[in-house]
Amino acid sequence: MIPVMEREVLLRAEGLYRWYGERCAVADLSLELARGEVLGLLGPNGAGKTTTLHMLTGNLAPGAGRVTVAGHDLLDDPRAAKAAIGYLPEQPPLYRELTVGEYLRYCARLNRIPRAEVPAAVRRAMARCGLEGMERRLIGNLSKGYQQRVGIAQAIIHNPAVVVLDEPTVGLDPIQIREIRELVRELGREHAVILSTHILPEVQMVCSRVEIIHQGRIVWSAALDELERELAADALVVGLGHPPAPEALAAVPGVTAVEPLGAGRFRLRHAPGASPAEAVAEAAVRGGWGLVELTPERRTLEQVFVELTTGEAAQEKEAA
Amino acid sequence: MMRQMLAIAAKELRDGVRNRWALAIAGVLAVLALAIAWFGPAASGRVGFASLGATVASLASLAVFLVPLVALLLGHESVVGEAERGTLLLLLAYPLGRRTLLAGKFLGHAALLAAATALGLGGAAAVLAAAGAAGEGLWPAFTRLILSTALLGWVFLALAYAISAGAREKGRALAGALAAWFAFVLVYDLVLLGTLVAAGGRLPPALFGALLVANPADAFRILNLTGLEAAEALGGLGAVARGPLVSAPVLAGVLAAWLAGLLGVAFHRFARREV
Known part of the structure; x- marks a missing residue:
């Protein structure tokens, strides 16, 4: 982890709430993410992870609280804030009828990259995601692993400060999973990355920090070295x-x-x-x-996760 | 913002060309236009080009059925289709306003529809001109027909966007689009006629004319009948077309008002839509 004095905080969420009717999906959620960090966001189904990601990417307005991305408030200055975010939703939503090159050029233009810089941006994103030589391939004809790479390429094409990846390894074979994890680790060196996942060992392999969300609240937050001590x-x-x-x-x-x-x-x-x-x-x-x-x-992260999301610890946090 | 809007429009246009929507619309319009021009008088026992007025009137009647349907089918997935395949979630995470996104998509579809109309009807006009089948009035009449057909198409495209922006599923959007087509193209005139009959024909002509013109499909039809000799042969509608209420600018204004109003509804519904 980067020492506190040197941390360049790129994403800050403060006191986020979101209600769906009477149900509170996210309650008093705060988090911070600095350049060079990969934050693993863990939680059982329905814990509020997706709602949180939607609020962090500007797709959903919080009922209360604020989000700043690279110093831009997501509500006051949404365009500047969104320009600093790259997002890969779960099951990458791609246009299967386009070629990789057409799709990435389209994404580059929507991300306001000047026309003259688009080819270079596309080349750079393709190279980082291992997509060289695939510019003319139809997205619909690519394997799932390569489609996932295209999804990640669109998320980083404008070199955003913050990259948000929702379940990027779901449905991939073991070799593709290893490649995508390596790519996420590599992204974490330059960007601030949020990785939402169900796969607990993935968090230990890829992330520098872990936050467990349960019933809309952060119930556990630790850097990986703290986690290792916790699990010792x-x-x-x-x-x-x-x-x-x-x-x-x-x-x-x-x-x-x-x-x-x-x-x-x-x-x-x-x-x-x-x-x-x-x-x-x-x-x-x-x-x-x-x-x-x-x-x-040794205790495992799974034990901690289960304790926090099903056991007394969760109830105590909820009561608090 | 303008560059983003144009990028979205270009993608929609390219998609329409690639999946052969534009080509299919243009082909169908051209073939039907030529068939009407040549075989229109077959009922009177002869085949061949009859008159420009009769041809344009017949083409207007064809367009009023076909073009709204094509526009509604083209536009009904515009928002709900993106939402169902998850791309809307991603598009709205880009530094892109909702108005820019919707305007870009509409611009692309509108250009596609206009290009297909121009190609289809313009192609038919070119064939007629090459065959020497019509005189000097051919191009002005067809220009008016092409422009008004494009405007009619845009009105129903805007209606499709308004339906799509509020729909939760593609199936519901399609059902809504077809219901709208039935209502505007088939049912409205029937109800109006029924009202006229029920009133014993005592409906004030001005009110009847206004009610007729209030429907964009009828406004389009009358717009293409104004100034044609053949309009007289079309009975009530022809009489309205020659009446004082319905100058071409007023009719074009009615269509433009529908377009603006429906686009307003589409933008409003999209702005309130949750992803």
């Missing part, structure tokens, strides 16, 4: 052929609690970052406990 192992699972009494395990230096799991298996709690694995192995050899398993237990 705080337990060991041991399997023993001749298990001693739990008190003997609790006496091993570094072990803070012991949970019997049955069939000679135990979960040994310890302080985060202070694994007693070596001490446990030594004690097992000394005591003849028949060590057959010694596994550090």
Whole structure:
């Protein structure tokens, strides 16, 4: 993550609300995004992700709150603000009857790129998205992966400050997924990128920050390094052929609690970052406990996600 | 803003040319125009060009059925079609006003319709001229017919946009477009005639004329009958065409007013539409 003093904030949403009739789809949502960051926006279906993206891209007016993009207020100066955003909706909406070149030239002109600069902008976007040599190909004849690249190319053709990508890897094969993720990582070096996705490992692979949205509210926000600390192992699972009494395990230096799991298996709690694995192995050899398993237990992002969106944590946040 | 509008218009025009809409409209108009010119008098037992007045009157009657239908079919997907395939969401995320987007699309479709009309009817006129079938009045009469047909097409294109901007599904937009065609082209005259009969023919001529002219389809038909000898042979409509209410500028003004009004409705509905 870029140090706080050097962060160039390109997108700022403050206190966004959106109601659909009586239902509040987004409530008091605020976020900030700086150049060089890839923000993973996670949330279950119906959490308010799409509504949030629509508000951030100017497709939906918030009921309250404000959005500024590259210093331009989206309500007061929508054209300038939108000119600083590149957007790829879920299932890239493309004109299948156009060629790649025709479509990108059209997008360039709608993004107010001067006519003389259009060919260069198209070439640059195609090169960045790996579309060289495809200018004359009909979009409808391209594979899904290449159509997705065309969708991303239109989003970056005007070199926007902020790029918003909604589920860019859905429906792609594993090789295409890897290529698109690499492309997103590469975009993150120059732009501020929001990546909305359901795929949790994708967030850990691609993003520098994670925000989990649940019932219209941000319930968790962390930089990736904070996330890694959060997920760090705080337990060991041991399997023993001749298990001693739990008190003997609790006496091993570094072990803070012991949970019997049955069939000679135990979960040994310890302080985060202070694994007693070596001490446990030594004690097992000394005591003849028949060590057959010694596994550090890490929390996964999925566990955090499920806890936050279905468990007590979510209820506490909602109550707050 | 103007450049964006022209870019959108150029895309619509190119799409229409590419999917052969323009060619189909022009071809159908040209073939029907020539068929009417040559086979129109067949009922009287002969084949061949009869008179310019009769040909233009027949072509106006043909255009009043065909062109509104073509315009409604061309325009009914303009907004709801983009919405259904998701491209509207993307277009509105561009630095582009809604008015610019709608105006660009309308401009492209209007140019397509005008070009197809000019090509179809103009092509028929060229064939008639080459065959020496009509005298000096051919080009002025056909010019008026082409311009008024384009104007009629734009009115119904604007109606299609107004329907499309408010529709949630393409199917509903199509149903609305067809209902509008029935109402303006078929039902309106029938209701007017029924009213006249029910009133025992005592409807004041000025009121009847005004009601007739209020319908853009009838305004177009009368516009093309004014000044034609053949108008006399068309009974009531011909009499209105020769009446004091209906100078060509007034009729063109009626069509222009419909165009402006319907475009206003389309812009208003599109401005309020949620993506």
